[in-house]
Amino acid sequence: LTHHHFDHSGGAQQLRKATGAQVVMHAQEERLLRDWQGDAPQDIDIPAEQKAIAEQVQRFRRQAAEAAPDAAIADGDVLNVGGLALEVVHTPGHTLGSICIYLRDERALFTGDTALGLGTVAISPPPHGDMRLYLESLERLKGYDAALMLPGHGRPVQDVARKLQELIDHRHEREEQVLRLLADGTTTPRAMVGAIYPELDRRMVPMALRQIEAHLAKLAEDRRVEAAGEGEWRVRG
Ligand SMILES: [Zn+2]
Ligand SMILES: [Zn+2]
Structure with a gap:
């Protein structure tokens, strides 16, 4: 699994x-x-x-x-199944124990929810998920030189390197957006959700909030933002 x-x-x-x-x-x-x-x-x-x-x-x-x-x-284990060697790649982020499976003979990478064929996956803040580890996981997957990515959701992807880069770029853009909003005085995750996803279905709000909180947790770890009391954040000066 x-x-x-x-x-x-x-x-x-x-x-x-x-x-x-x-x-x-x-x-x-x-x-x-x-x-x-x-x-x-x-x-x-x-x-x-x-x-x-x-x-x-x-x-x-x-x-x-x-x-x-x-x-x-665990990471690096090789499972021998019906003559196939399946390499376990630990890719924490979406969940902390998420793995991908690499079938080296076919250069095929099964990515579960770590890299989707369509859209982006939800990343929660610690302790359930981790945006910093997630980005490291995607970077690491680029090193596998896979020719085919088989995601848990969405269609198979042939240009794997490009897809992985696209997913990484998307998170970096979102991160910059969060920093810009903070600098402009939008200081709570809830206000950021309103600014980033203005048309968002009400039912999606909890997920969007967790996503923003995951970015803020990473930025705090990078020492680029800090908590400013009661659910508010500010850019570190
Ligand atoms: Zn899923
Ligand atoms: Zn999942």
């Missing part, structure tokens, strides 16, 4: 039962998979008032939690 999210782990237990296959995932994901009632952000944010869908998501998460891994895997 590339990570614990139910849209990637759901059905793994059924597959294991039907085929005798083993389920493996990074050690940092197992607790999150088991803790299906926990508050770890998922790929899809369902507002509580959409009760039927929220309940369905809880059922999916409970079912996914049955796929407790047979073994933990």
Whole structure:
């Protein structure tokens, strides 16, 4: 499993039962998979008032939690499956235990939610995600010289280097935007969401907020911004 999210782990237990296959995932994901009632952000944010869908998501998460891994895997492990050598690449960011799988013989890279074929993935602030690690992960993937990227969402991508660069550039542009807003006196994540995504569907606001907070956490670590009390931020002078 590339990570614990139910849209990637759901059905793994059924597959294991039907085929005798083993389920493996990074050690940092197992607790999150088991803790299906926990508050770890998922790929899809369902507002509580959409009760039927929220309940369905809880059922999916409970079912996914049955796929407790047979073994933990770590960066650099090579899994031999049916004559194929699958290299584990630990790519924290979207979640801290996210992995990609590189099939070196085919130069094919399975990226889970670390790099999507369409759009950008949600990155939460620590402790659930990490924007700085996410950017480092994307940089590292560029070094694999993959000829084909097979993402968890979206279509396969052939120009892998260009796609990875596009994803990196997008985050850097967003980061600059956050810095500009701060400099212009927009000091809270909520106000930034309004400025960056003016047309945003109300249901998407929590996800957008986490995204901005993830950027601010990275910028704080880079010592470019600092907290200015009560949910406010400022550029470090
Ligand atoms: Zn996903
Ligand atoms: Zn995910």
